[in-house]
Amino acid sequence: MLAHLRRSFVASIIFLAICGLAYPLAGTGVSHLLFEHQANGSLTADGSTLIGQTWKSPMWFEGRPDGTVLTTGPGGIVVSGTNQPGPRSKALEQAVAKQAAALEKKGIVPTNDLVTTSGSLLDPDISPADAYAQVDAVASARGLPVGAVRRLVAKYIRPKELGFLGADHIDVLELNLGLARLR
Amino acid sequence: MSFFWTIAALVVLLAVSWRYLGSYMAAVYEGRVAYLGWLERPVYRALGVDPDAEQTWQRYAGALVVFSGVAILVTYVLIRVQGSLPVNPQHLGAVPPALSWNTAVSFVSNTNWQNYAGESTMSYLSQMAALTVQQFVSASVGIAVAIALTRGFSRKGSPTIGNFWVDLVRGVFYILLPIAFVAGLVYVGQGAVQTLAGPATIHNALTGTTQVVPRGPVGFMESIKQLGTNGGGFFNANGSHPFEDPTGVTLFLSFFLLLSIPFSLTYTFGKMVGSLRQGAALLAAMAIIFGVWVGFSSYAESRPNPAVAAAHVVHQPQGNMEGKEVRFGPLPTALYNISSTQTSTGSVAGANDSFTPMGGFGLLTGMALGEVTPGGDGSGLYTILLFALVAVFLGGLMVGRTPEYLGKKIQAKEVKLATFGVLVMPVTVLVLTAIAVSIHAGRAGPANAGPHGFTEILYAFTSQGNNNGSAFAGLSGDSTFYNVTGGIAMLLGRFAVIVPSLALAGVLAAKNVVPAGLGTFKTDTPLFTGLLIGVILILGGLTFFPAVSLGPVVEQLSHGKLF
Numbered sequence: 168m169l170a171h172l173r174r175s176f177v178a179s180i181i182f183l184a185i186c187g188l189a190y191p192l193a194g195t196g197v198s199h200l201l202f203e204h205q206a207n208g209s210l211t212a213d214g215s216t217l218i219g220q221t222w223k224s225p226m227w228f229e230g231r232p233d234g235t236v237l238t239t240g241p242g243g244i245v246v247s248g249t250n251q252p253g254p255r256s257k258a259l260e261q262a263v264a265k266q267a268a269a270l271e272k273k274g275i276v277p278t279n280d281l282v283t284t285s286g287s288l289l290d291p292d293i294s295p296a297d298a299y300a301q302v303d304a305v306a307s308a309r310g311l312p313v314g315a316v317r318r319l320v321a322k323y324i325r326p327k328e329l330g331f332l333g334a335d336h337i338d339v340l341e342l343n344l345g346l347a348r349l350r
Numbered sequence: 351m352s353f354f355w356t357i358a359a360l361v362v363l364l365a366v367s368w369r370y371l372g373s374y375m376a377a378v379y380e381g382r383v384a385y386l387g388w389l390e391r392p393v394y395r396a397l398g399v400d401p402d403a404e405q406t407w408q409r410y411a412g413a414l415v416v417f418s419g420v421a422i423l424v425t426y427v428l429i430r431v432q433g434s435l436p437v438n439p440q441h442l443g444a445v446p447p448a449l450s451w452n453t454a455v456s457f458v459s460n461t462n463w464q465n466y467a468g469e470s471t472m473s474y475l476s477q478m479a480a481l482t483v484q485q486f487v488s489a490s491v492g493i494a495v496a497i498a499l500t501r502g503f504s505r506k507g508s509p510t511i512g513n514f515w516v517d518l519v520r521g522v523f524y525i526l527l528p529i530a531f532v533a534g535l536v537y538v539g540q541g542a543v544q545t546l547a548g549p550a551t552i553h554n555a556l557t558g559t560t561q562v563v564p565r566g567p568v569g570f571m572e573s574i575k576q577l578g579t580n581g582g583g584f585f586n587a588n589g590s591h592p593f594e595d596p597t598g599v600t601l602f603l604s605f606f607l608l609l610s611i612p613f614s615l616t617y618t619f620g621k622m623v624g625s626l627r628q629g630a631a632l633l634a635a636m637a638i639i640f641g642v643w644v645g646f647s648s649y650a651e652s653r654p655n656p657a658v659a660a661a662h663v664v665h666q667p668q669g670n671m672e673g674k675e676v677r678f679g680p681l682p683t684a685l686y687n688i689s690s691t692q693t694s695t696g697s698v699a700g701a702n703d704s705f706t707p708m709g710g711f712g713l714l715t716g717m718a719l720g721e722v723t724p725g726g727d728g729s730g731l732y733t734i735l736l737f738a739l740v741a742v743f744l745g746g747l748m749v750g751r752t753p754e755y756l757g758k759k760i761q762a763k764e765v766k767l768a769t770f771g772v773l774v775m776p777v778t779v780l781v782l783t784a785i786a787v788s789i790h791a792g793r794a795g796p797a798n799a800g801p802h803g804f805t806e807i808l809y810a811f812t813s814q815g816n817n818n819g820s821a822f823a824g825l826s827g828d829s830t831f832y833n834v835t836g837g838i839a840m841l842l843g844r845f846a847v848i849v850p851s852l853a854l855a856g857v858l859a860a861k862n863v864v865p866a867g868l869g870t871f872k873t874d875t876p877l878f879t880g881l882l883i884g885v886i887l888i889l890g891g892l893t894f895f896p897a898v899s900l901g902p903v904v905e906q907l908s909h910g911k912l913f
Contacts, residue, residue, distance in 0.1 A: 240470030248587025267663035286590030333598020334679035
């Protein structure tokens with residue numbers, strides 16, 4: 168029993184050093200050598216391309232309505248995944264109806280993704296259909312030709328990885344940065 | 351169509367890993383590979399262990415239980431004092447006592463149930479030195495037990511079943527560390543964050559808003575979280591957080607990693623007992639049940655979400671998108687979450703709680719079958735071997751003959767140990783669920799009303815009792831009641847199965863082999879696989895049917911009704 172105890176403490180220290188310090192620190196070092204941009208969080212001057220933001224103004228393409236339920240933690244940090252409505256939840260039905268009404272007011276025909284929240288509440292993407300649904304509204308808010316905005320959307324579609332993994336999507340931040348440059 | 355290709359690619363890669371990872375693991379535990387000897391030997395010296403000296407099952411189990419107890423203590427202390435330790439850029443304070451107990455037990459028992467939000471609770475040091483460590487160690491402990499039980503079948507008249515310390519160290523060094531490191535680089539290359547710099551505060555000039563983006567050493571925790579069938583993510587949203595699973599590539603890598611060791615261990619088993627067909631019979635039982643569950647759950651998620659449909663404002667062409675990420679879509683998310691609930695991993699790529707009633711039924715019942723299809727690292731194999739013993743016992747009853755498995759006579763003692771190991775989980779889960787719905791502290795947990803609220807409670811104990819760790823996360827589990835009872839469920843679900851499994855290993859290793867005769871029930875045939883599937887489904891079905899009826903089944907049948 169005493170031998171077991173002594174070995175258990177020694178083993179805990181060894182594994183802490185190897186798996187808890189050496190492994191993640193070596194991983195961090197190599198990551199920064201090979202993938203500096205990704206390891207730091209894929210940051211641009213206006214936010215991370217992987218972390219969704221709220222785009223309220225009709226001048227911008229909007230993402231999923233995650234911002235309506237997103238909470239923040241200590242230091243204002245965004246806390247993910249805190250909204251969990253069940254599939255027969257009255258609250259979910261009401262939230263969907265409310266979001267659809269808000270979209271229609273802006274002249275956008277509601278789509279599935281644009282009225283439901285994501286699992287992370289930080290979904291950075293929308294589907295191509297969600298973006299096309301917003302083209303008319305964005306073009307008229309900005310006084311841009313509809314065709315130009317439609318071509319912009321097509322340019323920013325990220326196809327499924329390797330042709331079959333995941334789903335086609337558009338990064339909202341990238342799309343809006345492109346929109347800002349569109350004259 | 352692309353979902354079909356995803357499945358096809360997964361099957362091919364798993365087949366390759368079954369063959370090669372499976373035989374590599376056999377070589378590791380039979381001591382036939384030694385390229386990391388330079389790293390191993392100093393560890394054995396520090397531990398005072400002779401790597402060639404073997405242990406009886408009592409000493410093996412004793413070392414395992416004491417080591418796990420110490421691991422719980424070390425984890426508990428580290429997160430209790432994290433406020434005074436370095437590498438804490440968010441200056442997070444101590445984790446409260448009840449939550450620390452639940453979390454320490456959770457990571458040591460390979461459960462990774464999380465009653466906290468990682469990004470606002472755990473310091474970077476706690477994530478690495480307290481939690482990631484256990485993701486390696488607990489997985490290695492699980493595999494060690496499976497290997498010890500395998501030795502029980504492969505040895506004849508042996509008083510010993512191996513050396514716990516050697517199995518533990520070799521599992522971490524030769525299997526988990528190398529694969530996790532390479533996979534970690536892929537996660538980071540795809541966009542998983544990996545840094546010790548604190549959160550990034552960014553002002554968006556386009557909208558005039560400011561956002562505080564959480565960061566941390568995530569990518570390399572992600573790889574061992576999946577490979578070790580742990581499932582505990584860095585962030586509250588787990589794999590649906592874009593910094594954990596940024597792309598379709600990491601999504602695929604995730605379900606490959608979490609399925610690879612549990613499936614491949616059946617090859618290791620076959621190799622070590624000297625008959626690959628025996629391993630393949632177990633693999634077939636695992637794969638058939640797994641395939642059926644993937645099938646109907648994916649279908650369920652490709653259907654509309656009832657509450658969204660009730661609002662009559664949108665069509666749902668892709669299926670249920672509530673709680674899912676656009677870059678994944680419903681089908682791959684369902685495959686991910688089903689893989690993770692049937693491997694005792696418990697990571698998620700979308701909110702389980704927002705799955706359709708039948709999708710949620712698939713998640714819940716996948717765990718309720720006892721986590722053997724294919725189950726967690728090691729735990730899947732040793733638990734399905736318990737079911738296999740129950741199956742040959744039933745077969746023996748039918749033909750009126752003392753049953754054998756792999757040449758070992760299965761007598762009263764073995765059957766008692768196997769039955770005990772199989773029944774611990776349902777008893778724990780159902781009793782704790784009954785207590786929770788009977789008292790106020792338990793009923794205060796669920797966020798959703800109606801049958802879904804009951805499912806949230808049942809799911810919590812099923813998940814913890816099976817060392818899974820996924821959640822119907824609407825449940826507020828961070829209360830003294832849920833922290834304490836959940837910890838008990840995780841301990842029983844883990845160690846009350848491990849100890850009888852090791853006892854079986856000892857009893858079986860000591861037995862001699864009886865040559866197969868005309869009346870021997872063959873255990874490497876489709877007939878046996880069918881019997882094994884029957885035992886798993888009937889046992890799980892009979893014990894959980896009443897409880898599951900009150901949850902997802904009622905919810906599915908309440909057409910047009912919202913709660």
